[in-house]
Amino acid sequence: ATMDIDIVSVFPDYFEVLNLSLLGKAQHKGLVQVEAHDLRNWTHDVHHSVDDTPVGGGAGMVMKPEVWAECLDDLLHLAPVEDASTLEKPETPNEETVLIFPNPSAPLFTQADATELAGKKHLVFGCGRYEGYDARIPEYYRLQGVDVREYSIGDYVLNGGEVAVSAMIEAITRLMPGFMGNHESIVEESYTGENALLEHYQYTKPATWRGLAVPEVLLSGDHGKVDRFRRDEALAKTTRIRPDLIEALDCHALDKKDRKE
Numbered sequence: 001a002t003m004d005i006d007i008v009s010v011f012p013d014y015f016e017v018l019n020l021s022l023l024g025k026a027q028h029k030g031l032v033q034v035e036a037h038d039l040r041n042w043t044h045d046v047h048h049s050v051d052d053t054p055v056g057g058g059a060g061m062v063m064k065p066e067v068w069a070e071c072l073d074d075l076l077h078l079a080p081v082e083d084a085s086t087l088e089k090p091e092t093p094n095e096e097t098v099l100i101f102p103n104p105s106a107p108l109f110t111q112a113d114a115t116e117l118a119g120k121k122h123l124v125f126g127c128g129r130y131e132g133y134d135a136r137i138p139e140y141y142r143l144q145g146v147d148v149r150e151y152s153i154g155d156y157v158l159n160g161g162e163v164a165v166s167a168m169i170e171a172i173t174r175l176m177p178g179f180m181g182n183h184e185s186i187v188e189e190s191y192t193g194e195n196a197l198l199e200h201y202q203y204t205k206p207a208t209w210r211g212l213a214v215p216e217v218l219l220s221g222d223h224g225k226v227d228r229f230r231r232d233e234a235l236a237k238t239t240r241i242r243p244d245l246i247e248a249l250d251c252h253a254l255d256k257k258d259r260k261e
C-alpha cells in the first residue's frame with residue numbers, strides 16, 4: 001500500500017466502519033492499508049488495565065505510559081530506551097512516519113494538515129480515553145526522533161479519540177492521489193489552497209423546485225460570469241460565517257473586483 005495506517009484504541013471494533021464506502025474501496029485497491037489494534041493486547045495484568053489515577057489528584061483516570069509505550073514501540077519498530085531524559089531531541093524527525101494523538105487541548109487539525117499528511121508513508125493514531133493520556137508519552141517519542149503531532153478536531157470534548165481519528169483519516173485519505181475518481185472535486189473545495197474561502201452554494205436540477213429558482217446567472221452558460229458570481233458569493237458567505245478566514249487572506253490574492261466588495 002502507498003500508506004499504512006495503524007490505529008490504537010481500547011475500542012478497535014469502532015473502526016469497522018472504515019471498511020465501508022470510499023475508504024473501503026481505497027483499501028481494496030491497495031492504496032491504503034488500515035489496521036486497528038486493541039491497546040489491551042499490550043497489558044500483562046489479569047484486568048488488562050490501561051489507566052490509573054491522576055498524579056496530583058483530581059477526578060477521573062489517566063492512560064498509563066507503560067502500556068502505550070510497549071504498543072507504540074512495536075508499531076514504530078523502536079527499542080525501549082531506559083532513560084529518555086538523556087536523549088537529545090533530534091533536529092529533524094523521521095519524515096515518513098507520523099504519530100498522531102487526538103487531544104481537545106491541542107492545535108486545531110486543518111485542511112492544510114490533512115494535505116501534508118496525505119503524502120506520508122505511515123500514520124499511527126493513538127486514541128485517548130478517560131481524562132486523556134500521560135503527557136510523557138508524546139514527549140518520549142519526540143525525544144526518540146518520531147514526528148509526533150497532537151490535534152484537536154474542534155472546540156468541544158468527546159469521550160474518546162475514536163471519532164476524532166475517523167474524521168482525520170477521512171480528511172487525509174481522500175486527498176491521496178487516486179483516491180477520488182474526480183481530482184477536480186478536491187481542488188475546488190472549502191479551506192483548500194493558499195487563499196481559501198468557504199465554497200459557494202451548490203445547486204443541481206431542476207432549475208425551479210417548489211417555487212425556488214437557482215440563481216439565473218448559473219443557467220447563462222457564460223463561464224466568466226459564473227466564476228465571478230461564485231467568487232462573490234464565496235466572499236460574502238465567508239465574511240459572514242468565518243470572518244477569521246478573510247482576515248487570514250493574503251490581500252494580494254484578492255483581485256480588483258474582490259476588493260470593491
Ligand code: SAM
Nearest residue numbers: 102103104128131132152153157158160161164
Ligand atoms: N481531560 C481532557 C481535557 O479536558 O482536555 C479531555 C479528555 S477526553 C474526555 C478523552 C479523549 O478523547 C482525549 O484524550 C482525546 O483523545 C479525545 N478527544 C476528546 N475531544 C477531542 C477533540 N475535540 N479533538 C480531538 N480529540 C478529542
